[in-house]
Amino acid sequence: MRGIWMRWPSPFSKRLRDWLPYAVGVALLATLLISLAAVAIWQERGRQRERATLATQTIVRLLEAHVVDVISQADVLLRTVALHYHLPPRADARTTSSGQVARAFREHSELAALPGLEGYRALMPALLSLCVADVSGEVLIGDEQGDNIAARDDFQQARALPKSGLIVRGPVQETVDGEVRWVLRLSRGLRNESGEFLGMVSADLSTDAFAAVFTTLNLGERGAATLRAADLSMIYRHPWPANGRGVVGSKEVSPQLRAALAASPDSGEFVATTVVDGVPRINAYRKVAGLPLLVLVGLPESDFPSGWNLLDTSLLLVAATTLLVAAYAALQLYRSSKRQLDAVQRRYEAIVESSHDAIISKSLDGRVLSWNTGAEAIFGWTAEEMIGQPLLRLFPPDLLDEEAHILQRLQRGERVEAFDTRRLRKDGSTVAISVSISPVRDGQGQLVAASKIARDITRQKMLEEQIRTLAFTDALTRLPNRRLLMDRLERAQQNGQRQAEWGALLFIDLDRFKPVNDTHGHEVGDQMLISVSRRLQAAVREADTVARLGGDEFVVLCERLGADETQALRGAQMVRDKVLLALAQPHQIGELLLQGSASVGIQPFLGTQFTPVELLRAADQAMYAVKRPACVHQVPAAPQLP
Template sequence: MLPPWLGQAVGPVLVIVLVLALAVLAVATDHVRSRERALVGTQNLARLIEAQLSDNFDKIDIYLQLVALRHGSVLQGGGADPGGTGLQVQPRMARVALDDVAIADADGAVRLRTASLPAPLAQVGAQEFFRRAVAEPRGALVVVVGPVPGGPAGAQDGASRIVFARAVRDARGTLRGVVFAGMSGAQFDQLFEGIDFGVHGAASLRTEDLQAVHYHPATQGAPAGVSDGLRRAVRVAPAQGSYEAAGTVDGHQRLNAYRRLRDHPFYVVVGQSMQDAMAGWRANTLMVAALAALTIVLTLWAWLMLVRSSRRQLRALHNRFEAIVQSSSDSIVSKTLQGHITTWNRGAQQMFGYTEAEMRGQSAVRLAPTDRQGEDAALIARVRRGESLQDYETQRLRKDGTLIDVSMAVSPVLDARGRIAGISVIARDISRHKAMEVEIRSMAFNDPLTRLPNRRLLMDRLRQAQLSSSRQRSYFGVLFIDLDGFKRINDSFGHEAGDQMLIEVGRRLQAAVRQHDTVARLGGDEFVVLLEELGVDEKTAADHVNTVADKILDAIERNYHLRGETHRCSASIGIRLLVGSQESPEQVLMDADAAMYSVKRQRRALRTFAFE
């Protein structure tokens, strides 16, 4: 048999496993979300830089077109001398500024230039930008990156720079020359100012074949190479995409996003260092690990405290439960699945009259009345199926032979393995409650003084009489009775005498009618008699009603002996004889009442009746 503490350890172990699982899930989920946030941020940076580069390239293109329009006359065979320096550079466009601007004719001879362009650079026909601009069929802007001999003043010979060029053609499409402008790497780097790449973030501008044109931040030494991850990503998605790779310059692992410039043969690549991107995740991981460790420590401590106090608590709980059972006024009994009683509390002894010694080991059938001997077996069968019964009302037999009404809660008792080992029965004496129910029901439908049906019960029976009369086409009668002279007796001899007279009138009315007829008191000195099943013949029905009315008047007019005095009383009766009836019960009663008052107004003899 396993030690008790091992069973108690299952809960803490499950809690620890759950805490660890939740911690791992939280860390993994946060890792995915942190990576997603870093990727979205990198893509947004790439989109921002691509927009800035494309916008500046477009403005430079427009500027070159304006230069060609304004100074195109030098390409018509006249105007400025070759190598002339009459051009002025636009001070600043967007976020960058050009170093020099020049116009060359169709043979590559520079006809007009800015002062910043070195004088020896008079022939550019052999330059790559010139050849590509001439070869561009649509006359679009050409961007070329590479060393230019005799660069601008202050630059080293062969230094890397960016040249923008576009062909100049006349209306017939004949080549007239090329207008071009140059920009140093330092000027170009201004596009990246103000953008937060993080501590180890980087960005680069690359050609269509992914060769690095510019790298930010600027580095010393070998130029940036091309990672295999970038090559694979561009092959799959040439326009834009993302990949993870180590930087070819500094070796930092980065999450990179790239985009192709709009209308230009370049890529912008932005990388966010994984070290920077996952810094928040690492902090959250440490916090989750600390919380998980604290939870595990507290769980183990609580489990140790539980093991130490469990026996003491169980002992106290058992004593408390035993005290509750013994002090309860309810009968609390347990029995076997065969129905033999095993425990019997003091409440059961008070309720049934048997002591514990008399009932222990006895069958519970001993408490069942003769007509309920099979009830106990049926309850045991239901409990064996796992059912629990609440508020099961029945009757049981006391030791003195009297019956009591009880409400029982029957439930199975389980052993340590969860199997049904016995039955628990808690019974409560509801005899007084049942008596109160009968009393309340009587008060709701009966007159409290005469115990005759009241108005509510009369209306229900009158409604039923109408339905029965409609089905059978038989007559029924309603007699509305009002006592004459009752007020005098009530005022002269007191309410007690009046109450005694009303009770006696009720008895006499019941004696004057059939058992299934209804005698009701509406209140005061008004009574109603409902005569049902008077037959289908109207005359026969009317004769029966008159006969009953005669008997009622005879009974009411007999002497009353009240408090040693003899009194007499008479009555006025209004009658309604009906078959079926589409009228409401209230209307039928009102018509009978009106007939009774007609009798009073005509001041006929006491035996005069009025039909409606």
């Protein structure tokens, strides 16, 4: 039987030999296709995860910029109050009653012509309270007037650390109009020119101030964005979980987040199930620059293709069926993955396109690769006009070197955090922007492009300029006030020291101005002061500074009067004579014709031997030394400083 078996194999054996090469071929081809499909899906999954990470990082940077914007608006108000409100010296605060201190506080303030604390709160309704405390912690002005906040840790930090800057505490619960609200407590210390601690200005910022920032983000149905404090206490979240705002103040987070923060405190990514709502998400976090805050953004894992489970199913089908089924399954896997990836890409593009900020990517040679509608709104150029064009067309001529410096920093692996600069619009006008730039690298870590986010800060700059104007100019005459005068006087002394040139202060006091107010009213008096200010500006040299100290007192700062003291005094006297002549002319106020005159004291100076305060006091004494009842006075040489 053995020989027969060998010479005449059975039909089954023959069929096996016939199909074996095909079976092996099919198996090999199937294995090759499966391997290629697996590699393709793995690569697509890797690219998808990179894009998902880029999407979350971009949203985190956008969210950080808007959070900084909200805090900065509140800080601008705190800085303004800290700049204007000067508390009485410590000795006065210890030897007077709280009511006297409060009155003295208001008398020292230079905001008599400006809105009070309620006026500042009106600029930002999210500030639930605003108060100012003295060195002992007693609240002199504000919602908590009469309370003592010396035991608060922000007050102790402001007192102990001269350069503590903006202090952020919270979230904490405060009762406002009978309602318990969650707030962030923002504080700044008040100090005089010598650095002595005088007190603190503090405000409670409602956590609802971040609602507009968070609700504008397009995170899909299950995406989430969170703002937490440095100790991971929750401040705000969008969307809120089923139990609503009961999670505010909670420090419960996933172990993956704590591990990621331990490894990279400033920024990073991690995948975890969110503790608050139990949704698995791909997350990115970022520490807010200069603030004890942390922003997090998570996109659900279900939005991204799983890939591998489908591949396993396809492998089982290929093992049990034909090569056609394997090829078909691989094709369907690719199409499914591609559709989901395209959906994620469209969502990412929707987020980018819905942003009011300019989101731009550029190649290493500076050419634009992407351009969103926010960029069109800010710069005026459409995507068709900008893609493929050099980004340098947005740079003013004096800032062309800025791009090369930015590229060098990116090549070193540095991120360019938010910095203020200027760019050109299509119509040739300039726009103030705040820019953040991050390097974009390929899978091998090579720098291939750069991602840029630019925010239009024109309105913020205008607000800062308005506040600066209020801080350094007289509200009635728009002349420099005492603070700006003292600053310019100090610089004039320093310039005179370097160049060995004399300067002079002319202290001007209007004669018989009080009867004008008493007889004709303060409105006529104000119009006369405005007329005096205009005449003074017209009478002095272009380089001179005319300032109003208050009431009917003005000061003219004359610089560069020469190296010879006699010649310098003669120059100052010539300016004085022009001032007296200009002020001696009648003032036409409505139907009234008012005769005016003034007394002028001159105090020359050379270098920084005396402080600005001493020079101003000497000029005041020189004015009183020559003040007479007559309308116009001739002034002798200034007295010597003590």
